[in-house]
Amino acid sequence: MPNYNPRAVEPKWQQYWETRKTFRCPDPDAPEVAGKPKIYILDMFPYPSGAGLHVGHPEGYTATDILARFRRMRGYHVMHPIGWDAFGLPAEQYAIKNNVHPRITTQANITNFRRQIKSLGFSYDWDREVDTTDPEYVKWTQWIFLELYDTWYDHAAKKGRSISELPIPAEVASQGEAAVAKYRDSKRLAFQANNPVNWCPGLGTVLANEEVIDGKSEVGGFPVERRPLRQWILRITEYAERLLDDLEPLDWSESIKTMQKNWIGKSIGAEVEFRISGRDACVMVFTTRPDTLYGATYMVLSPEHPLLEGITTPEQKAAVTAYQEAASRKSDFERTEMAKTKTGVFTGAFAVNPVNGKDIPIWIADYVLAGYGTGAIMAVPGHDERDFEFAKQFGLPIQVVVTPTPEWLKKTKSTTDDLKVAYCEEGVACNSGPLDGLPTAEAKEKIIADLQAKGLGTRKVNYKLRDWLFSRQRYWGEPFPILHEVDAEGNRTGVIEPLTAADLPLRLPELEDFKPTGSPEGPLVKAQDWVKVTRNGKTYQRETNTMPQWAGSCWYYLRYLDPKNPNAFCDPAKVKHWLPVDLYVGGAEHAVLHLLYSRFWHKVLFDRGHVPCPEPFHRLVNQGLILGETEWTGFARTQTTEAAARNFVDVTGDEWLSAKDVSFDGSSATTKGKNPAALSLVKLPEDQVEKQGESFVLKAKPDIRVDARAFKMSKSRGNVVNPDTVVNQYGADSLRLYEMFMGPLEAMKPWNMRGVEGVYRFLSRVWRLIIDDTAETPTLHPSVQDVPPDAETLKLLHKAIKKVTEDTEGLRFNTGIAAMMEFTNHLTAKVEVRPLSTLKTFVLLLAPYAPHVAEEFWEVLGNSNTLAYEPWPVYDESLVREDEIELPVQINGKVKAKLLVPADADAATLEKMALADPKVLEQLAGKPVRKVIAKPRQMVSIVI
Known part of the structure; x- marks a missing residue:
């Protein structure tokens, strides 16, 4: 094997590691880890x-x-x-x-x-x-579920506690054990409720809110509708505040923290009571803008709101019922994001605005969701976009209660008596009685204090986060460790008997037909011998739903x-x-x-x-x-005006067209006088493309510009690259190195097989440095000798140690690899006798990145044991200290010269050296210098 052949090297070392359990992690009490x-x-x-x-x-x-x-x-x-x-x-x-x-x-x-x-x-x-x-x-997943079932959240202590420690109110205790059990069930973190849920007919199961994207299931892309079903739910909302607060000290990216914060969706405002006119009932509303209460000209309830049955007038009953049925067939996304036109129905009832005593009509509309807030809103159309659209649709009054700025009125072509859109910014209260003249923050505080004093409202914290729907009407999931008591007719009594730890794991029954039933029972209902359980003389049914994938x-x-x-x-x-x-x-x-x-x-x-x-x-x-391999296409959308020069390819006629033959509306292109269908972009082979200046062009017709784009790997696009293919051709070490060398770890990067070939060539160069390519088996190269390195090699080696150490620690793997490539180039070009000690050190640096070939090198260099636990090289500070460094000199933002300066030069020294440099003086040409900014070890910037 004279040349580098990963197909021979890599299986050998994989077998070595597996046989010897090289990477076995000892338990904490093992003697070999003491002090580590x-x-x-x-x-x-x-x-x-x-x-x-x-x-x-x-x-x-x-x-x-x-x-x-x-x-x-x-x-x-x-x-x-x-x-x-x-x-x-x-x-x-x-x-x-x-x-x-x-x-x-x-x-x-x-x-x-x-x-x-x-x-x-x-x-x-x-x-x-x-x-x-x-x-x-599964046994321990089920055990954790039982812990959730056994836990309630103590808001005073801010922690979950055993349900046995839940204080029982005297009036509940006086009603007997059944009432106590019901009260406990109402507080458990794992509970059952008959709630509107995301039902996916295509999958035959309920989905959590987080599993629905744009109104469709994340798996399969099936439409999702809202349907009331009895489900297991986890009370994650009890932990909302802690989930928010505990994010801060974590070493996570701000973008991920922000995504979690936005999903939890904490908002601070007021819960306000609106009394129903002529009835002994009221509607509670949560609002983040209580300062706009004087502008509430109507109310909207969700179609699922429980008060609708009692407040809808006989004349409106049919219309309200029909609207509720129509809303039940829509997903939350369709109701809130996709609706082009607002829809709704008047209930016939009115509510009293608590701040001015005016009667305002109560409507139902599907843009209000039962699961958010209280399922009801006070509609302030002057200062909320959705309310504004609804009011315009149905001719409802719009009252301005926050003074718009003159700039906003001019930009929107509005007046305070005729708003073209809702004014949703903060400002100064108007038309609001005692709030007039107060800025938004002060107006909020005053109105909340007034409402609390009158018993009409209270300060409230609300969360967008919903409790976690935890039931799936499918087969392939963990069974719930729960028994439901049933009566003689087989109906559930509501009494739940949890399994004990000794009963676990509860295994899935073997089913030949595990297809979804399309109903809330799920496929497990088919296993009746498994479902029916007799215990202590009582009859039970097992839960026929399963847990979601997220449980495990x-x-x-x-x-x-x-x-x-x-x-x-x-x-x-x-x-x-x-x-x-x-x-x-x-x-x-x-x-x-x-x-x-x-x-x-x-x-x-x-x-x-x-x-x-x-x-x-x-x-x-x-x-x-x-991303997949870069795809080259037939034109670049550099501008969106028809007059812009661009070239298109007509895929039907396979000919290139100039801009004069093409119409462009800013989003698609059509041919003039030909087929009016939009032109398609054509994928071009990479060897037909070359770079010309800052653009890419077609080699055959350099006047035609082309565009490059890479897409996410997917079977549908046919751009998936199987790692087996890469390993078979170039080896695992080349694949590992290339994936780290492509760019920063967190960055999005397009795949390119030529890049894999590049790092394979790098490993081949290292191979030839160490291995004798004339031998039949891997043998040390004759140039490798036990001699000390020359001064330059020693210095560069220690710089490489420092760079690779710091970059590996900081997960900057691409620059660490670049440092190893640079040192390899030095050894290849300038070192005829290669010091054994230098190569051993270099192999240790390479080992985490390309472990198979590094183990092979280590063995050839005279070692009998794996290098996996060899001490990491340590650099000598005196050898990496720089005496002189090169700094760029910018003039009006462009680099015009480079200075070789002492590494410890201060700003004054740098400025003096820059203004004396011949190239800088030539660029200045006697022009007055307005400013010099000298940054030690970074740059000098001159403004003329």
């Missing part, structure tokens, strides 16, 4: 689909693996595990489509994923592998710590040693769903004394998306 600092490095574990991995998946895994290997070499006790998120809708949909049991397809997918991941040389401790569908894992993924990071423990989800000593997770790497698409749910479960476990810290993940890093 711990680090828990975690990947968001994969969902093993039938398609297998594509090259975008290993990006985050490669980053964490480099850091894990680096930390082991620096003497850390490293936890770096892997597992499988294997329940859920995608696996079940695939199984139904292919008529194969989901357990069979899931295990086959896991086997393929495991093979692919092992082929990339990741240093996971495979003894800690978990699978969320494993009955021993909420806590997997805990099971890794003690995966074989039959008596607890994790030994307390191990939890205390490892938590919190020090680094969590995964996609930003999980910012709301998984991260929010996992934080909630963790906080409950913290409150109940099972984990030692309130947050699970200290640091979070989101790797950027890897």
Whole structure:
């Protein structure tokens, strides 16, 4: 094997690591880890689909693996595990489509994923592998659910407590045990309720709000409608404030924190009581702008509001009922985001505005949702866009109560008597009695104080976050560890009997027909022998819904710590040693769903004394998306005016057209006098494109500009790259290096196979530095000798150590690789006799990045053991200290010269040197200097 051949090197070392369990993570009490600092490095574990991995998946895994290997070499006790998120809708949909049991397809997918991941040389401790569908894992998922069921939230103590500690009001206790049980059930974190939910007929199940995107299911893209169903719900809203507050100290990106904050949606305002005219009833309304109460000219209730039955007049009954039925067939997205025209129906009832005593009409409209706030709004059309549109649609009065600014009136062509749009900004109150002249903030405080004094309202904090719908009407999920008592006729009595820990795991029944029933019962209802249970002389039914996929993924990071423990989800000593997770790497698409749910479960476990810290993940890093290969298309939309010069390709006639032959409306192009259909962009082979100046052009016709764009990898676009293909052609080390060399970890990057070839050539150069390419087997190159390095090589080596160390620590892997490439170029070009010690040090730097070939080098360099635990090189500060550095000199913002200056030069010295430099003087040409800004070790900027 004279040349670098990863197909021979990589399987050899993968077998070595597996046989010797090189990356086994000892438990905290093991003698070999005494005194070592711990680090828990975690990947968001994969969902093993039938398609297998594509090259975008290993990006985050490669980053964490480099850091894990680096930390082991620096003497850390490293936890770096892997597992499988294997329940859920995608696996079940695939199984139904292919008529194969989901357990069979899931295990086959896991086997393929495991093979692919092992082929990339990741240093996971495979003894800690978990699978969320494993009955021993399901057991503890069910146990955590029972903890949620046994917990209520104590707002005074700001923590969850056992339901046995819930104070029972005397009036409830006096009514007997049934009333006490009902009261406890009303406070549990896991409870049942008959609520409007997101029903997806295409999937035959209920979805959480977070699983609905643009009115369609996240899985499959099926339409979703609202339907009242009895469901298991988790009271995540009780933890809303803590989920917000505890974000601040976390080392997460601001964008992810903002996404969670926006989803929780905290708003501060007032809850106001509107009395129903002529009736002994009232409507409660939450508003963030109580200062606009004088402008409330009507009210709107959601079509599901419970008061509608009692307040709708006989004349309006039919219209209201028809409208309610129509609204029930729409998703929240269709009701609030997609509606082009506001719809609604007058109920015939009126409410009294509490601040001025005026009667205002009560309408129902589907843009008001039952699940947000109180399901009712005071409509202030002068200062809310939706209310303004509704008032215009139905001819309702619009009252200005916040004075618009003159600039706004001019821009919108409005007057205070004729608004063209709603004025939604803050300002000064008007037409508001005692509030007149007060700025918005003061007006809010005064009106809230007045309402509280009169008993008509109170200060209120509201959240957009809804409680978590936790039932799925599907087969492939964790069964609920719950029994429902039934009477002699088989009807549920409402009494719930939770299973005990000794009863767990409750396994899924084996079903040949696991297709959804299309009804709220779910497929498990088909297993009647499993559903019906007799215990202590009573008859019960098991829950026929299953838990959502998120249940298993909420806590997997805990099971890794003690995966074989039959008596607890994790030994307390191990939890205390490892938590919190020090680094969590995964996609930003999980910012709301998984991260929010996992934080909630963790906080409950913290409150109940099972984990030692309130947050699970200290640091979070989101790797950027890897896009498919760049696609070159036939024209560039550089401007949107028809007069702009551009070229199009007519795909029907396969000819290039100039701008004079094309009409362009700013969004699409059509041919003049030909087929009026919009022109399509044509994908071009990359070898037909070349760069000319700042643009790309067609080689055959350089006057024709082309555009480049990369898309997310997907089977539908046909741009998915299988890592097996890359590994077979270039090796796992080349794939790892390229994915890290493409750019910053967090950045979005397009894939390019030529880039893989480039890093493969780099590894081949390193191979030729160390390995004798004339030998039949890997043998040390004759030029490698046990001699000290020359001064230049020694200095460059220590600069490389410093750079690679700091960049690996900071997850700046692309610049760390660049430093190793630069040092390799030096050794290749300038060093004829290659010092053995220098090459050993360099191989240790390379090892976390390209571990297979580094192990091969290490062996050839005379070592018999793995380098996985070799000490990381340490640089000599005196050798990396710079005496002189090069600084750019800008003149009016453009670099015009470069100075070689002392590294410790201060600003005054830099300014003096810059103004004396011949190139700078030539550029100045006697023009007066207005300003000089000198930044030590950075730059000099001159303004003339």
